[in-house]
Amino acid sequence: MGVGTERPPAERALHTGTASHALDYDDLAWAMDGHPSVTLVPPLLALAPEVDASGRDLITAFAAGFKAGCALGATAAVASLCDLSATRA
Numbered sequence: 001m002g003v004g005t006e007r008p009p010a011e012r013a014l015h016t017g018t019a020s021h022a023l024d025y026d027d028l029a030w031a032m033d034g035h036p037s038v039t040l041v042p043p044l045l046a047l048a049p050e051v052d053a054s055g056r057d058l059i060t061a062f063a064a065g066f067k068a069g070c071a072l073g074a075t076a077a078v079a080s081l082c083d084l085s086a087t088r089a
Contacts, residue, residue, distance in 0.1 A: 032073025
């Protein structure tokens with residue numbers, strides 16, 4: 001990913017996440033009306049070498065994180081639609 005493993009995982013995740021935003025590699029999940037992968041994939045890739053994760057481990061962690069993120073995001077999206085106080089003068 002262009003960031004060596006000699007850097008701490010948090011720094012690797014930050015670099016990868018920043019690059020994914022800069023290069024506009026954002027996905028969209030309508031369930032949460034947001035971009036779940038850009039906050040999920042960089043930490044997964046950064047931590048994979050630390051725990052010797054396999055490809056299967058990464059896909060499983062991504063699926064679990066995506067599902068959890070969408071469930072939480074959907075709740076927040078609905079709540080924000082119901083609270084119009086921020087748009088009232």
